Amino acid sequence: MTSLDPRALRDAFGSFMTGVTVVTARDKTGAPVGFTANSFSSVSLDPPMLLVCPGRFLSSYEVFAECSHFAVNILAEGQQEVSNTFAGYKGNRFAKVAHSNGVYDLPLIDGALAQFCCETHQAIPAGDHTVLIGRVLAFSHTAGDGLGYVGGSYFSLGLEREMDAKVPTVCGAIISSGDKVLLEREGDAFRPVQISGAERGGQRNRLAKGLVKRGIHARIEQVYSSFNDAESKQHYTFFLALSDQHPAPEQAEWVSVADLPDLTFASKGIHHMMSRFAREAQTGDFALYLGDAERGDIHNFR
């Protein structure tokens, strides 16, 4: 048998996009138990069956391996906290999450998109997990988008689509050449080169096309900052870019990086970003910012 690298195998399995469920049951004393699971699959329509795989590492493993009934709750987007609670919280998980009782007193998570109450059909030990197959006795379903999971992170397709459709997006570039940055004027204030427009889709392509249209020659590199600016009610995505276009293209000017913190910019969020750029340009160690104009996370590339 080939020996497989467990870390690489876990990553490969994790590349499969799934939803997220919380699987619940009651132990012998009647206390509710539950864990987060993405190993859910529908199995059969007639008779109605589904499966989920509890791992031997679960503190509640014995309960699930031997239970006569269990429930599966498919989480809705926005229920990350519920997922995190049932994946990691060591106290009473049910005290933190609103729930009710279904048939056989099975705990059902409020706000879940679908809830299935099952009778155990078969529990098949399989390596370090058990394949728990349930026959669906009762279920409920509400329309909506589910919470997504891939590569160890959650995603919310519905929310992301909505944001894409609602928030006007401006993309731009912090174009540098040695110790200078290319800036434009907006009234009395400065701003990095920006391309706005109704066109949707790949920001990088949009930016590249926009720069060419404006006669700016620059090589677009990594995304540098993506944030919602409450002041201008816009979403900004800025890339880093390099150029050796001298003199400056029309309607833009080369400004010294060292002067950036003292300049007046079109908004507080942009001033914040440009000051960070001036700081990071000293070492060339640029990080990615995701958040809003006030608060966000810096992600280091290395």
Ligand SMILES: Cc1cc2nc3c(=O)[nH]c(=O)nc-3n(C[C@H](O)[C@H](O)[C@H](O)COP(=O)(O)O)c2cc1C
């Ligand atoms: C998105 C996600 C999916 C998971 N899927 C499973 C799964 O299918 N089977 C499993 O046994 N554990 C799965 N886990 C891990 C368990 O939820 C976690 O180990 C468990 O809640 C720990 O419970 P315990 O403290 O009672 O042992 C998953 C965790 C997350 C965050």
